[in-house]
Amino acid sequence: MKRWLEPLATAWVGVATHKLRSFLTILGIVIGVAAVISLMSIGRGAEARIISNIESMGSDLITISPGARTWGGVRSATGSVQILTQQDAEAIAEQVAYVDLVAPTYSTSLQLVVGGENMNSQVTGVPPEYQEIQNLEVAYGTFFSDYEYQRGAKVVVLGSEVKETLFGDADPIGQQMRMGTNIVRVIGVLASKEAMFGSPDDAIFIPLTAMQQMVAQPRTAQGERVVSSIALTVSDEEQADYVVEEITSLLRTRHQLGPLDDDDFSVMSMEELASTLSEAIGTMTLLLGAIAAISLLVGGIGVMNIMLVSVLERTREIGIRKALGARERDIWTQFLIEAAFLTLAGGIIGVILGWVASYLVSSTGLITTVVTTDIVILAVSVSVGIGLFFGFYPAWNASRLNPIEALRSE
């Protein structure tokens, strides 16, 4: 037998002699590792799902909204002059490099009436580019064309939820409905799109030009038309950060902000949003993992307890080994390997259990879990580390035994 294999074989005999006890000892580790694996995989799954949601909206998307950003700091100067205008959008389209499509939008709440159905709804006026910017898919009918936009046609495209509410199973294409004081015609219904924020299912889109005829869009002191937000895409995703910076400095100039003033708008790229969110979820996942790791700690104390008992029981064996020439280091490694061996086995079983658990969670369809190699490697190495840490004291105890007294013990 190879020299380095001998301590392993000895450890195996030690573990295998007390099968039930060994199993109970590692149960704490098994449960801890399984909890870590399944919780982390659920967290990772949630993260992956949110990112894929954002990507379905278009990772090349940048949105500009009025007012300072509301996360990552204190929102400041609400209600002051924080206004985005259609001219801002035009300036961006003309002056910022790598900008592909730009769509100013204006939303307002309007009364909708179809037959007996009556609802108050948020209506958004957009240019036709908006469809491409937001990756909107039309389930049936069409989105409005440039021509309809140019002449301010009173046509609407409904989100799938809105269509369901207003028309039920009936075909809405070509149907008329009342919107505020105007009559509009439905020309298209959007495909349902699962998204966590700003799902288009609840939206009603109308050409911005038609919107401007129907409602009085506010203007700034300079006479520029106010918009609710500006959505745009970049031609090169790599340049998203550059574009965000350029837009910020352009808008600061246009809004005549001094160097000490806060931005009165916020520019958010989807990439940034994705990274902010995945960071937040990552923190949650880590927290869950840390709670699960406490049970690993408890398991480790169990291992230490059993190893102390095992050393006590095998005092005579230790004495024999010492009489045969075993040095302190030999005894010490033997027990340390045995402890690490136990927790490694616990770690591996825990990984398998955790994997099964996260598979079961996945199969409910609520969330897709992702078991990544780094979690597995982390869990297994942590459990071996626990074995080494909590095995250290018992092993050290064993190695310090006096051989004569050890031989005399029963």
Add this chain to the structure above:
Amino acid sequence: MIKLQDMTKVYPMGKRELTVLRGISLVIEKGELVAIMGPSGSGKSTMLNLIGCLDKPTSGNYYLEDREVSRLSSDELAQIRGQKIGFIFQTFNLLPRLSALANVELGMRYAGGVDRQRAMEALTSVGLSDRANHRPTELSGGEQQRVAIARAIAKKPPLILADEPTGNLDSRSGEEIISILTSLHAEQGITLLMVTHNANIAHHCQRIIHLMDGQIESEEKV
């Protein structure tokens, strides 16, 4: 081979001290077969433990193969035990979970490495080659002690120490063990030190040392 100079051993017993050995001086030549006799509490086992490097003397010197070993660290002593000394105990001290062969191999493990062929040869030399895969619980007392002898000799140490090797055996098995030990001594020239109560067994040896109250009372040549 062995030279003890005025060796004493004192155990602290709470506030008092228990003096077990009161100045032992002794020379044992290479290849000798020596019996140590004496009543209980005379210090036989303590002396054997000191000679076996399982313990350190309180004072005095101990030269093993001309090397002063009484002040070495516990790891250095362990190394000497592994390489120079084979132990045979009254209670056999085999590991119950291991087969006879594995027990013999264990004796070589801390002495430079396991050699299965030599372990088998050792078992054969005590007449147990057909029991190599039996566990100690499946063997008789005499057979267990033969395994222990095989374990002691497998690493070919220059010195073998036996602490009442026949104390737990019936007289027939005991005689078998003694004849194995004496023939090992005769054939391989091993230095053998044996503690015994049994005067008949002691008379198989070349020299008998009588201990009394931690001192050498008398010596006789057989």
